[in-house]
Amino acid sequence: MAEVIAQNTEIKDAIAFTSKQYDDMMVQLHQLESERKSDRVHIQQLEEKVENLERMLYSTKIEIRNIPKKPGENKDDLCTIITRVGNVLETPIQRQDIKDVFRVNYKDSKSSAIIVDLSSVILKENLLKKGRHFNNKNKQNKVNSTHLNIEGPPKPVYLSERLAPKTQGLFHITRNFAKDNGYKYCWTSYGRVFLRQDDGKQQFLIKSEGDLNNLLQEK
Structure with a gap:
């Protein structure tokens, strides 16, 4: 009888020990999950700060595409082009209004x-507003290279705001989403x-792409 009682006591002790281990493990899991959520929030906050800083960095930049590059082109030549763009769009731009100007090449094209x-x-x-107004008013003669006194056949000139890399990628994804899902307008501001x-x-x-997924689910 004493042996049976001893065995029951051992079993109870083992169960109690295992139960305590399980409880301790669950506490640790809850702590880890809480820390993970806290880290995720912190990372998101940091990403938002970086994104806001990038947006500020790019807030005064414009991208002008499809202007032919002439041999030996330098910053003075580019400044001249920018001032001509401003004159065409009735938005005077002085040299002191240009903090910097340069060309970038696209990897996937010439x-x-x-x-x-x-x-x-x-x-x-x-400048962007005047560009949109000019093109809407002159649908058959939108801003092109001849307006800028550039020799050769007229080529359309495109103006847009320069986007931070992450936003540029999101804009590309969103434009494709718009085409595939019947959205008429996709733009940046x-x-x-x-x-x-x-x-x-x-x-x-x-x-983010999550916003696009939400729009799909709501349809």
Whole structure:
């Protein structure tokens, strides 16, 4: 009888020990999960700060595409092109309004773009606004190389805001999403990506691919 009682006691002790181990393990798992969530929030906050800093860095930059590059081209030549663009769009740009200007080459083609960093967001936004207005008013003669006194056959010239790399990638994804899902408008403003299905419809601020997935689920 004493032996049976001893065995039961050992079993109870083993069960209690195992139960305590399980409880301790669950506490540790909950702590790890809590720390993981906290780390994820912290990482997201850091990513948002970096994104805001990048947006500020690019907030005064414009990208001008499809302007032929001439041999021996230098910054003075590029500044001349920028001032001509400003004159065509009735937005005077002085040399002191240009903080920097340079060309970048695209990896997937032989084309290049002129990147200009202007003195203020106001000047940048005004130039883009005047560009849209000019093209809407002159649908058969939109901004092109002849307006800029560039020799050769006329080539369309495209102006857009220069986007941070992450936003540029998101904009590319969103444009494809718009084409595939019947959204009429996809654009950027102040370094952010927007989407609208049609005239008069609600516009959506797209911060990540997750926002696009949410739109699909809502359809």
